[in-house]
Amino acid sequence: MKYSRIGGTGSYLPEKVLLNSDLEKIVDTTDQWIRERTGIAQRHIAAEGETTADLAEAAARNALEAANLQANDVDLIIVATTTPDCVFPSVACLLQQRLGVTNSSPAFDVQAVCAGFAYALGIADNFVRAGTARCALVIGAETFSRILNWEDRNTCVLFGDGAGAVVITASDSPGIHSTHLHADGRYEELLHVPEGVSRGYDAVRQQQAFVQMKGSEVFRMAVSKLREVVDETLAANDLDKSELDWLVPHQANIRIIKATARKLDMSMDKVVLTVQDHGNTSAASIPLALDTAVRDGRIKRGDKLLLEGFGGGFTWGSALITY
Ligand code: COA
Numbered sequence: 001m002k003y004s005r006i007g008g009t010g011s012y013l014p015e016k017v018l019l020n021s022d023l024e025k026i027v028d029t030t031d032q033w034i035r036e037r038t039g040i041a042q043r044h045i046a047a048e049g050e051t052t053a054d055l056a057e058a059a060a061r062n063a064l065e066a067a068n069l070q071a072n073d074v075d076l077i078i079v080a081t082t083t084p085d086c087v088f089p090s091v092a093c094l095l096q097q098r099l100g101v102t103n104s105s106p107a108f109d110v111q112a113v114c115a116g117f118a119y120a121l122g123i124a125d126n127f128v129r130a131g132t133a134r135c136a137l138v139i140g141a142e143t144f145s146r147i148l149n150w151e152d153r154n155t156c157v158l159f160g161d162g163a164g165a166v167v168i169t170a171s172d173s174p175g176i177h178s179t180h181l182h183a184d185g186r187y188e189e190l191l192h193v194p195e196g197v198s199r200g201y202d203a204v205r206q207q208q209a210f211v212q213m214k215g216s217e218v219f220r221m222a223v224s225k226l227r228e229v230v231d232e233t234l235a236a237n238d239l240d241k242s243e244l245d246w247l248v249p250h251q252a253n254i255r256i257i258k259a260t261a262r263k264l265d266m267s268m269d270k271v272v273l274t275v276q277d278h279g280n281t282s283a284a285s286i287p288l289a290l291d292t293a294v295r296d297g298r299i300k301r302g303d304k305l306l307l308e309g310f311g312g313g314f315t316w317g318s319a320l321i322t323y
Contacts, residue, residue, distance in 0.1 A: 019031075162285075
């Protein structure tokens with residue numbers, strides 16, 4: 001079996017919902033501005049004490065159930081996250097423990113911010129193609145609310161918490177046709193959390209340990225890089241854009257998503273849109289959108305999907321999949 005395919009999907013959103021009208025009471029913003037500029041109507045926020053591993057576990061269990069597989073069938077766990085529970089162990093190792101996977105298979109985290117799920121999927125696909133894994137759990141999970149400055153209206157209205165998961169299994173036919181991963185480290189200043197473990201978190205500088213973003217520059221780069229990666233993906237598979245059934249994009253901003261859809265000549269009813277319900281959940285947003293459209297019956301077996309995402313780093317990536 002030289003390919004990988006998606007065996008099942010799952011997702012989880014924390015119970016607490018924060019509406020745009022709630023944010024109006026915290027920062028100088030309006031429901032109208034947030035909806036018009038981003039498409040977001042609400043986001044979910046993890047409860048006190050609820051961690052990324054909690055969200056990841058719920059999504060992973062959903063995906064395993066959908067794939068009709070048991071925890072010990074899993075021989076690889078990759079969690080894409082920028083907001084892990086602790087410095088170590090990884091969320092993937094915490095998850096392996098919680099799920100009761102005792103077969104000593106590898107488990108690790110990937111940090112590529114909003115492109116994290118595309119990265120994790122690409123890595124898992126390569127493990128399966130190489131014959132070193134047969135059943136991988138690939139998860140995007142974030143508690144981004146913990147790295148937001150709730151006094152900064154430029155960022156705090158955009159993000160939310162959540163998790164999405166897929167089970168990848170070995171297959172005779174694709175499945176995942178190709179993945180395309182990129183990074184350009186020159187743009188650190190446009191989107192970053194400039195503090196961390198090695199730089200230290202002293203009392204004064206701690207005020208900077210939050211997402212900082214130059215929104216309009218990030219917007220322009222996202223649109224341009226996503227256009228490029230979409231072209232690259234179609235060309236690599238000798239596929240015409242008319243052959244795509246669904247665009248499953250990273251859910252950062254409806255205007256970025258619309259720009260990619262226009263590039264693909266896809267009408268918005270062929271685009272899975274969930275940004276209104278959970279905002280930008282970083283690495284979780286692509287699998288959250290995928291799981292939503294699989295469970296509500298829009299995405300069916302045999303459909304051709306284009307997944308894409310762009311995030312801090314900058315990092316960006318895509319995958320072409322027959323579901
Ligand atoms: N409520 C009201 N006004 C706000 C606001 C908010 N929450 N946030 C910013 N504004 C203001 C700005 O201060 C600015 O005011 P000014 O003109 O008086 O300076 C004005 O709105 C316009 O800001 P601008 O940055 O030009 O708006 P925009 O059309 O670029 O939209 C973003 C802002 C952040 C929504 C948009 O740039 C974006 O989505 N960028 C990419 C974000 C992203 O995807 N990040 C993660 C990558 S995965």
